[in-house]
Amino acid sequence: MKIINNIQELKLQLQQENKTIGLVPTMGSLHEGHISLIKKARKENEVVVVSIFVNPTQFLANEDLDKYPRKDESDKKICALCEVDYLFMPNINTMYSQDEVLIKAPKINSFILEGEKRPGHFDGVLQIVLKLFNIVNPTNAYFGKKDAQQLSLVMQMVENFYMDVTIVPCEIVRESDGLALSxxxxxxxxxxxxxxxxxxxxxxxxxxxxxxxxxxxxxxxxxxxxxxxxxxxxxxxxxxxxxxxxxxxxxxxxxxxxxxxxxxxxxxxxxxxxx
The missing domain is CATH 3.30.1300.10 (Pantoate-beta-alanine ligase, C-terminal domain)
Structure with missing residues (x-):
């Protein structure tokens, strides 16, 4: 497994591979739910890329960005055990500049439910997912059904922007008592x-x-x-x-x-x- 922090290095490596690529975008602190996505990607693609990036643009001012759980060393071990080929771990300065072109989530479906409670959240989600898709150029990208509205909006973005990637919805993984993993x-x-x-x-x-x-x-x-x-x-x-x-x-x-x-x-x- 190669751990990469640089965008151009990752793009070059993947271009040289010339194989089907499965991308699993995450914010780290990996658990069995993430592992199920990685295993599915491993089964269905020649190359597997996992990204770990706690994306600041999808957090509201009063949310838990600063205390969001981070377990980098544990995450690296999990990815290695799951036979990930490339672990992409950029920092904020790698992913964002001072004056960005912005993407806006649709006016209706991003302002109900999660969007009503977290206005602007989905703008940030789609912004980082679009960046990751352009960096990795995946054949397939894997998202959990627990974030159902996010999944729906990512699929809509792919459709609206005519993007050449297949979005693969993955089942919710639960603890033995029924609690959805998070x-x-x-x-x-x-x-x-x-x-x-x-x-x-x-x-x-x-x-x-x-x-x-x-x-x-x-x-x-x-x-x-x-x-x-x-x-x-x-x-x-x-x-x-x-x-x-x-x-x-x-x-x-x-x-x-x-x-x-x-x-x-x-x-x-x-x-x-x-x-």
């Missing part, structure tokens, strides 16, 4: 983690309701909010949309996503299921 889970205390389990439990309840042919979105959402009810849980949203992130009134089988965002203590958690 780098931010380390912020949870023991008691807060117990409360966090209500998030996946509410989604399981929604799934059971659908199996039992309850397809009314309002009914499902109310049941989920009841399941999430707790003095320690602040519900930011419970929403049901189709795969284009349009709000729907009735579940559309094989075309719906049920999404949850909550705050427990100081930790913000998101989760979802695809119906």
């Amino acid at each position: 780098s931010r889970n380390v912020y949870l205390s023991h008691d807060e983690k117990a409360e966090a389990l209500k998030v996946s439990q509410s989604l399981n309840l929604a799934s059971k309701l659908v199996v039992n042919l309850e397809l009314n979105c309002s009914t499902i959402i109310e049941n989920m909010k009841t399941a999430l009810s707790s003095e320690k849980i602040e519900i930011e949203y419970v929403s049901i949309v189709n795969r284009k992130f349009q709000t729907i009134e009735t579940i559309e089988l094989k075309n719906s996503i049920i999404l949850v965002a909550v705050k427990i203590g100081t930790t913000r958690l998101i989760d979802n299921i695809w119906i």
Whole structure:
């Protein structure tokens, strides 16, 4: 595995390879969820590139950029064990200049749900993803379904800009108790983690309701909010949309996503299921 910090060096190395390339963009602090993406990329491509960069442009002023978990040495070992070919670890001055051409997320789909709570967040996400795509020129790029809205917007960017890369959605990886894996889970205390389990439990309840042919979105959402009810849980949203992130009134089988965002203590958690 080669660890590279320089853009031109990485571009030159990949151009010489002349092989199919799988890219896994991350912000580090790698866990089993990231590992599942890397393994899928390893299986489907001749060359695998993992990027680790905590991207400042997708954090709002009051968010956790400075304390976002960083585990560089552990991440390097994980990537080596997963047989990554190139680990790209640039710094902020490598990726950004003082006066940048900016990319704007679409006006509608980036200002609902996550975008409503985090205005400008998706501008930063798309900006860094576009940069990484232009540096790596991947055949395939791997994104987790847990960040469903991000995944949708990246796919839209690829379509709107006629980019020659296939976006591969990857399933959510969970702990044995159902909690969706996230780098931010380390912020949870023991008691807060117990409360966090209500998030996946509410989604399981929604799934059971659908199996039992309850397809009314309002009914499902109310049941989920009841399941999430707790003095320690602040519900930011419970929403049901189709795969284009349009709000729907009735579940559309094989075309719906049920999404949850909550705050427990100081930790913000998101989760979802695809119906």
